[in-house]
Amino acid sequence: MKTIRQIGLVLVCVLFASGLYAFSDDIELGGENIRGTVMFPHEFHMGEIDCMECHHDMQDGENVLDEYDLEEDNPDILCGACHNPKETIERMEAFHYQCVGCHNNYKMTADPTGPTMCGECHIITK
Ligand code: HEC
Ligand code: HEC
Ligand code: HEC
């Protein structure tokens, strides 16, 4: 158990260093890139939307992800684990299709929605 926890700690540090990690509730995405950081209020979404609507492991058009794999520090669940530059849907597209796609869908309803404009998500500090 102890070693597992230590490995976990190392992973947290690695993720933190890569600018990917997450204080508390919000997940900080990007940052090292030209468009700047995107703050993703993960917990806020978790309250409203089913995990499997965003997280998936697609096989033959079916989501075969085991919900128990949705654990902190599991690198396999990160979007970029599958959506890399070699895939049809690369990383940026994966995020844009999912985040902006859903916010756009909600725009057609009476319910509140999230941001759809570049500058509302991308915080450019330069
Ligand atoms: C709902 C939020 C959202 C909106 C709206 C949005 N983006 Fe993004 N965008 C993201 C996320 C999340 C990523 C992935 C960040 C990462 O980890 O690299 C991303 C990645 C990117 C990237 C690749 C990473 C980088 O910084 O080079 C570019 C370029 C980009 N977006 C441009 C745009 C432009 C241009 C618009 C407006 C047309 C836009 N985005 C609108 C959330 C958004
Ligand atoms: C609205 C979409 C959405 C919903 C709903 C959602 N997630 Fe996530 N989750 C994401 C995104 C995007 C990331 C960041 C992935 C990345 O960095 O590549 C993430 C990251 C994670 C991570 C890894 C980061 C961390 O905090 O350790 C875990 C674990 C996780 N989600 C579990 C869950 C569980 C459990 C649920 C349901 C209770 C859930 N998620 C619901 C989109 C969502
Ligand atoms: C285990 C691998 C894997 C992971 C992790 C993964 N995806 Fe996917 N995703 C796929 C595959 C495979 C498809 C089917 C399309 C394709 O062949 O690229 C897909 C399709 C999509 C699509 C288009 C279909 C749809 O659902 O509307 C979007 C958008 C998407 N992924 C976003 C994401 C985001 C955002 C994350 C992180 C929260 C994520 N994916 C994590 C493998 C993965």
Ligand code: HEC
């Ligand atoms: C499946 C649908 C769905 C997906 C996917 C989704 N969102 Fe949202 N998002 C919503 C809804 C609905 C709201 C508004 C909820 C409310 O105000 O009650 C929202 C609100 C937000 C807000 C505003 C939060 C606040 O405090 O008012 C931000 C920022 C945001 N989303 C960013 C993102 C980013 C970044 C992603 C992709 C990583 C994403 N969302 C993916 C549905 C989604």
